Amino acid sequence: xxxxxPHIVRRDFPIFERRIGDKPLIYLDSAATSQKPLQVLSAxxxxxxxxxxxxxxxxxxxxxxxxxxxxESRRKIASFIxxxxxxxxxxRGTTDSLNVLANSLAEKHLAKGDRVVTxxxxxxxxxxxxxxxxxxxGGELVVVRADKDWRADIARIGEELEKGAKIVAIVHVxxxxxxxxxxxxxxxxxxxxGALVVVDSAQGVPHLPVDVKELDADFLxxxxxxxxxxxxxxxxxxxxxxxxxLPPWQLGGGMVRSxxxxxxxxxxxxxKYEAGTPHICGVIGLAAAVDYLGSIxxxxxxxHEEDLVRYALDLFQGGDVEVYGPRDTxxxxxxxxxxxxxxxxxDLSHFLDRDGIMIRAGHHCAQPLVNSLGVMxxxxxxxxxxxxxxxxxxxxxxxGRAREALS
Amino acid sequence: xxxxxxxxxxxxxxxxxxxxxxxxxxxDAVAKEENLSCGDEVTFYLRANDDGTLxxxxxxxxxxxxxxxxxxxxxxxxxxxISEIAKLERSDVLCPFEGSLDRAREGCALLPLVALKSxxxxxxxxx
Numbered sequence: 001x002x003x004x005x006p007h008i009v010r011r012d013f014p015i016f017e018r019r020i021g022d023k024p025l026i027y028l029d030s031a032a033t034s035q036k037p038l039q040v041l042s043a044x045x046x047x048x049x050x051x052x053x054x055x056x057x058x059x060x061x062x063x064x065x066x067x068x069x070x071x072e073s074r075r076k077i078a079s080f081i082x083x084x085x086x087x088x089x090x091x092r093g094t095t096d097s098l099n100v101l102a103n104s105l106a107e108k109h110l111a112k113g114d115r116v117v118t119x120x121x122x123x124x125x126x127x128x129x130x131x132x133x134x135x136x137x138g139g140e141l142v143v144v145r146a147d148k149d150w151r152a153d154i155a156r157i158g159e160e161l162e163k164g165a166k167i168v169a170i171v172h173v174x175x176x177x178x179x180x181x182x183x184x185x186x187x188x189x190x191x192x193x194g195a196l197v198v199v200d201s202a203q204g205v206p207h208l209p210v211d212v213k214e215l216d217a218d219f220l221x222x223x224x225x226x227x228x229x230x231x232x233x234x235x236x237x238x239x240x241x242x243x244x245x246l247p248p249w250q251l252g253g254g255m256v257r258s259x260x261x262x263x264x265x266x267x268x269x270x271x272k273y274e275a276g277t278p279h280i281c282g283v284i285g286l287a288a289a290v291d292y293l294g295s296i297x298x299x300x301x302x303x304h305e306e307d308l309v310r311y312a313l314d315l316f317q318g319g320d321v322e323v324y325g326p327r328d329t330x331x332x333x334x335x336x337x338x339x340x341x342x343x344x345x346x347d348l349s350h351f352l353d354r355d356g357i358m359i360r361a362g363h364h365c366a367q368p369l370v371n372s373l374g375v376m377x378x379x380x381x382x383x384x385x386x387x388x389x390x391x392x393x394x395x396x397x398x399x400g401r402a403r404e405a406l407s
Numbered sequence: 408x409x410x411x412x413x414x415x416x417x418x419x420x421x422x423x424x425x426x427x428x429x430x431x432x433x434x435d436a437v438a439k440e441e442n443l444s445c446g447d448e449v450t451f452y453l454r455a456n457d458d459g460t461l462x463x464x465x466x467x468x469x470x471x472x473x474x475x476x477x478x479x480x481x482x483x484x485x486x487x488x489i490s491e492i493a494k495l496e497r498s499d500v501l502c503p504f505e506g507s508l509d510r511a512r513e514g515c516a517l518l519p520l521v522a523l524k525s526x527x528x529x530x531x532x533x534x
Binding site for chain 1: 413414419443444445446447469470471472515
């Protein structure tokens with residue numbers, strides 16, 4: 001494993017040339033969205049400058065080039081997560097993936113009285129769609145608590161599976177605490193009881209080596225923009241036989257082989273789920289992003305972030321910062337949530353911004369989890385390949401200045 | 408400090424030394440409002456003075472913008488007649504921030520106005 005040098009990586013990200021007021025940009029909000037390297041920007045630029053055409057339709061030079069780029073991108077993205085190409089469906093993002101999937105799965109697999117299991121660690125987008133589906137069908141959503149390490153309580157999930165729960169919808173990595181769930185073990189238990197496992201990997205795939213076959217997830221969703229790629233593009237991985245069995249969620253061009261006035265023949269996956277002109281340049285940009293991550297190596301990305309989390313936890317130890325979540329950095333993925341005592345996180349976020357430091361403050365679209373920490377809002381610093389320990393030193397000293405100004 | 412920075416001197420003064428601050432004993436009306444998305448809480452207390460004006464106090468567990476806004480609003484409302492307090496509006500509250508609040512932070516500044524107006528309708532109901 002090659003050690004990642006963030007100072008070299010940063011040279012690929014043009015945004016770090018800009019300043020915030022008279023300060024250099026320090027970006028600690030990658031869990032919200034990541035910055036983009038030149039390689040991604042160039043791929044998108046090259047597509048629109050040289051190959052722009054619709055895909056899988058027209059028979060001309062440009063369309064054939066665009067289709068080849070599009071499908072080559074699918075191969076790369078599928079391979080990045082250990083999936084087959086026909087198991088890799090492009091969506092608008094994780095939220096889109098989870099919404100369409102919840103609806104489609106519920107239609108096929110949920111009946112009155114059936115239960116779906118999820119956890120308190122979920123982002124709203126892996127909670128609300130399931131709640132809507134079970135309510136509509138007279139089922140029940142069971143939300144398991146976190147264990148002492150702030151991971152979903154696997155024993156409780158096991159109990160629910162024994163009682164016949166049909167679906168486990170679970171987050172891979174918490175977007176608030178960075179804690180990583182043991183998906184492999186959850187999938188093993190679920191499959192023993194004939195249940196399906198849906199994984200929200202919005203904070204997983206960008207930061208960890210992920211192999212969907214090894215995890216044995218039935219479905220797994222992630223977004224391109226949190227993994228150095230463009231916004232508006234996401235992936236829904238699904239096991240081949242499951243994708244074949246579910247109904248398509250949108251109808252129209254691209255997802256159908258033939259249409260008569262009376263009937264139609266639907267395409268096979270992944271096209272079955274990609275109605276309309278896809279986000280072609282998004283797919284091409286995301287392929288460039290996974291190429292970039294692949295060239296660094298996901299083990300190196302993981303190790304780098306683990307080092308940063310450890311460094312941050314040491315910096316924050318004692319004094320006026322309260323850190324939430326576990327201290328065991330091996331289980332924490334590039335995210336540290338905290339509060340500066342006596343200072344509202346929104347005020348803190350504003351004051352850090354004066355020093356060119358971007359963080360996020362609030363409930364992070366995971367209100368039940370944040371409230372379970374006994375607070376209404378937390379400040380969150382989240383890291384990626386371009387962050388260095390110098391960024392964290394700057395954060396620490398800016399926290400000191402904010403404290404002086406605000407208390 | 409940029410033009411977009413809401414933490415100007417007057418705001419910081421009201422945050423650190425809030426006027427009319429504290430829970431009121433024997434209030435005629437009390438109303439608490441919360442912003443569930445960020446956890447800000449503001450409570451306004453009203454009591455009738457002998458001359459028909461109202462005594463106005465507040466407490467808050469909130470960010471600096473919300474507390475400073477509540478303090479400045481309490482100055483506008485304290486010692487005024489019901490009819491004058493009822494006329495207070497959005498622009499009165501946002502004026503001291505001189506356009507420095509983005510959409511998200513406007514909500515922090517406006518929460519005290521919602522709490523004051525709720526307290527006023529409580530007062531009218533009780534009256």
